[in-house]
Amino acid sequence: MDFELSQEQTMIYEYGASLARTYDRTYWMEHAERRAFPEAMYKQIAADGFVGTMVPEAYGGAGLGMLEMELFLEGLSNQGIPLLSLVVGATMTLSMLSNHGSEAQKQRYLPAACRGDIRFCFAITEPDAGTNTIRASTIAKPQADGRFRLNGRKTYITDARESDYALVVTRTTPHTEVAKKTDGFTLFIVDMRAKGIEMHPIPVSIPLPETQYQVFFDDVELGPEDVLGEVGKGFGILFECLNPERICVGAIGCGLGRFAMDKAVAYANERVVFNGPIGAYQALQHPLARAKTEIELAALMARKAAWLFDRKQPCAPEANMAKYAAAEASIHAVDASLQCFGGNGFTKEYGIFDIFPLARLFKTAPLNSEMVLNYIGEHVMGLPRSY
Numbered sequence: 001m002d003f004e005l006s007q008e009q010t011m012i013y014e015y016g017a018s019l020a021r022t023y024d025r026t027y028w029m030e031h032a033e034r035r036a037f038p039e040a041m042y043k044q045i046a047a048d049g050f051v052g053t054m055v056p057e058a059y060g061g062a063g064l065g066m067l068e069m070e071l072f073l074e075g076l077s078n079q080g081i082p083l084l085s086l087v088v089g090a091t092m093t094l095s096m097l098s099n100h101g102s103e104a105q106k107q108r109y110l111p112a113a114c115r116g117d118i119r120f121c122f123a124i125t126e127p128d129a130g131t132n133t134i135r136a137s138t139i140a141k142p143q144a145d146g147r148f149r150l151n152g153r154k155t156y157i158t159d160a161r162e163s164d165y166a167l168v169v170t171r172t173t174p175h176t177e178v179a180k181k182t183d184g185f186t187l188f189i190v191d192m193r194a195k196g197i198e199m200h201p202i203p204v205s206i207p208l209p210e211t212q213y214q215v216f217f218d219d220v221e222l223g224p225e226d227v228l229g230e231v232g233k234g235f236g237i238l239f240e241c242l243n244p245e246r247i248c249v250g251a252i253g254c255g256l257g258r259f260a261m262d263k264a265v266a267y268a269n270e271r272v273v274f275n276g277p278i279g280a281y282q283a284l285q286h287p288l289a290r291a292k293t294e295i296e297l298a299a300l301m302a303r304k305a306a307w308l309f310d311r312k313q314p315c316a317p318e319a320n321m322a323k324y325a326a327a328e329a330s331i332h333a334v335d336a337s338l339q340c341f342g343g344n345g346f347t348k349e350y351g352i353f354d355i356f357p358l359a360r361l362f363k364t365a366p367l368n369s370e371m372v373l374n375y376i377g378e379h380v381m382g383l384p385r386s387y
């Protein structure tokens with residue numbers, strides 16, 4: 001086994017640190033507080049070739065793999081500048097388009113997306129179906145002329161209004177009429193400015209520059225040219241992007257944890273309240289050291305999952321474990337860091353408490369930890385299904 005990163009991979013990992021010299025956590029937080037998308041930073045990331053990390057070079061991308069995307073996101077989050085839109089857009093949507101798009105779709109969308117000229121969001125969650133995607137009821141009804149009419153509702157769609165297109169998970173056959181529960185799903189590329197789309201922001205209590213939206217589709221007209229892959233076969237494509245999503249979230253969780261702990265270590269080495277710096281107290285030091293251990297273990301698993309993915313080997317157990325472990329580790333890391341700061345940890349000036357909501361989100365979304373454990377229990381360990 002070779003754990004050494006290549007020179008290129010090391011540069012990719014370190015990119016976040018160089019980006020942060022211009023676009024740092026303060027810039028990110030300033031946008032998060034206004035819920036304003038950090039356009040200039042995104043454009044810079046695109047210009048530096050990272051939006052298209054996993055897109056083939058022929059379509060304007062870098063032609064690299066999941067491991068490079070994982071390293072890039074770890075490095076960015078190490079600086080406290082995580083971007084959810086890079087997960088739903090750059091990784092999930094662009095990979096699906098690269099792997100399953102028609103030639104016309106690839107020519108039309110990929111180069112522009114890699115340049116940062118257009119953005120994609122990803123819409124799967126529905127208010128009623130929730131975690132149970134099989135029960136999704138957003139329907140793209142086939143018409144006699146070969147076109148489709150889209151009706152339904154999606155919720156918590158990150159960056160929906162600010163994106164140009166959404167990759168929308170629909171049913172073209174209702175779940176009550178399919179032989180196999182995963183049949184009848186179709187993915188559509190939907191122009192977010194199309195007639196019949198309404199969006200309402202959902203105020204969430206997480207400092208994020210991206211806004212979440214409820215999206216309503218009312219008789220939105222779609223054509224066969226908007227179908228990604230085959231009609232009725234969308235679930236297979238969807239399944240492919242779940243592991244990359246978990247790997248990305250694992251990477252971001254690890255980076256956020258490191259960002260909090262770096263701040264805590266600097267503070268605990270300086271702050272003196274009795275004799276010597278507070279960092280010498282084991283009551284502060286051990287939780288930090290434990291969290292550091294958990295973070296590095298989670299990062300190893302995320303990298304392994306990415307490495308397997310790039311070799312087209314099964315990686316679901318590793319991707320799920322990485323996502324679970326990173327969510328737990330980053331919560332522990334932020335909590336241990338917060339304790340070092342005493343009252344200062346809760347101030348805007350020190351900015352530690354602000355990291356907590358996003359770290360905590362990863363226990364619930366994009367897939368809750370209970371479903372991750374269900375997967376590990378059932379599919380990795382062979383225990384009976386509980387739901």
Ligand SMILES: Cc1cc2nc3c(=O)[nH]c(=O)nc-3n(C[C@H](O)[C@H](O)[C@H](O)COP(=O)(O)OP(=O)(O)OC[C@H]3O[C@@H](n4cnc5c(N)ncnc54)[C@H](O)[C@@H]3O)c2cc1C
Pocket residue numbers: 088121122123124125126127129130131132155156157158159204206212361364365366367368370371374387
């Ligand atoms: C900030 C944010 C951004 C998001 N971005 C997007 C996006 O861009 N696109 C998108 O499509 N969605 C997005 N989501 C939605 C997110 O993926 C869902 O909220 C998440 O998958 C959970 O679904 P739910 O909220 O319907 O919870 P529910 O399905 O109602 O589940 C509630 C709780 O029940 C428990 N639970 C459910 N099922 C089981 C089970 N079988 N066994 C044990 N426990 C169970 C879990 O603890 C779960 O947290 C986002 C959400 C947030 C908060």
